[in-house]
Amino acid sequence: MIDKYQTLLNTAKSRYSETRKFFKTLKKMKSQELDQLFEKNHVRYSEEINCLDCANCCRGTGPLLKDRDINRLAKTLRTKPKRFIDTYLLRDEEGDMIFRELPCPFIDNNNFCIVYEDRPAACRDYPHTDRHNIKKYLKPTLENYRICPIVYLTIEEIKNTI
Numbered sequence: 001m002i003d004k005y006q007t008l009l010n011t012a013k014s015r016y017s018e019t020r021k022f023f024k025t026l027k028k029m030k031s032q033e034l035d036q037l038f039e040k041n042h043v044r045y046s047e048e049i050n051c052l053d054c055a056n057c058c059r060g061t062g063p064l065l066k067d068r069d070i071n072r073l074a075k076t077l078r079t080k081p082k083r084f085i086d087t088y089l090l091r092d093e094e095g096d097m098i099f100r101e102l103p104c105p106f107i108d109n110n111n112f113c114i115v116y117e118d119r120p121a122a123c124r125d126y127p128h129t130d131r132h133n134i135k136k137y138l139k140p141t142l143e144n145y146r147i148c149p150i151v152y153l154t155i156e157e158i159k160n161t162i
């Protein structure tokens with residue numbers, strides 16, 4: 001990760017406590033209003049941030065994989081779903097399938113995803129700040145504040161707006 005993004009995430013860690021309090025304000029807002037605020041800033045910062053200079057989500061946290069993700073990736077890798085699971089995945093305490101190891105086995109040295117076209121849906125949708133009814137997704141968004149520069153900048157801009 002480039003220094004500029006690391007600095008943002010260091011600041012996010014130091015502001016986490018105040019941000020957690022700020023999320024109580026967000027919880028009181030109307031759902032539609034919140035969606036508009038997030039969407040606008042998500043678009044702005046997704047354009048400003050270059051994920052290839054970051055890759056923190058692929059290196060530091062992994063997606064949950066659904067059956068359809070597993071079947072698609074197994075096909076891409078020309079293997080059987082069971083073999084794919086045995087090689088790459090394990091079940092977490094909540095019963096979800098996750099990668100056995102981090103960084104993700106499919107990220108290369110230049111931060112490219114080698115299964116990009118067929119990556120899990122959770123990777124495709126990350127960091128989820130443009131999802132409908134974000135109000136129901138505030139808890140993981142608060143966690144992503146410390147992981148993803150797009151989320152950090154989105155939240156900081158929302159702090160300045162309301």
Ligand code: SF4
Nearest residue numbers: 051054055056057148
């Ligand atoms: S989505 Fe966020 S954490 Fe992932 S590479 Fe892009 S900026 Fe980094």
Ligand code: SF4
Nearest residue numbers: 058104106107113123
């Ligand atoms: S599958 Fe691709 S996008 Fe998803 S975590 Fe791995 S490298 Fe990143």
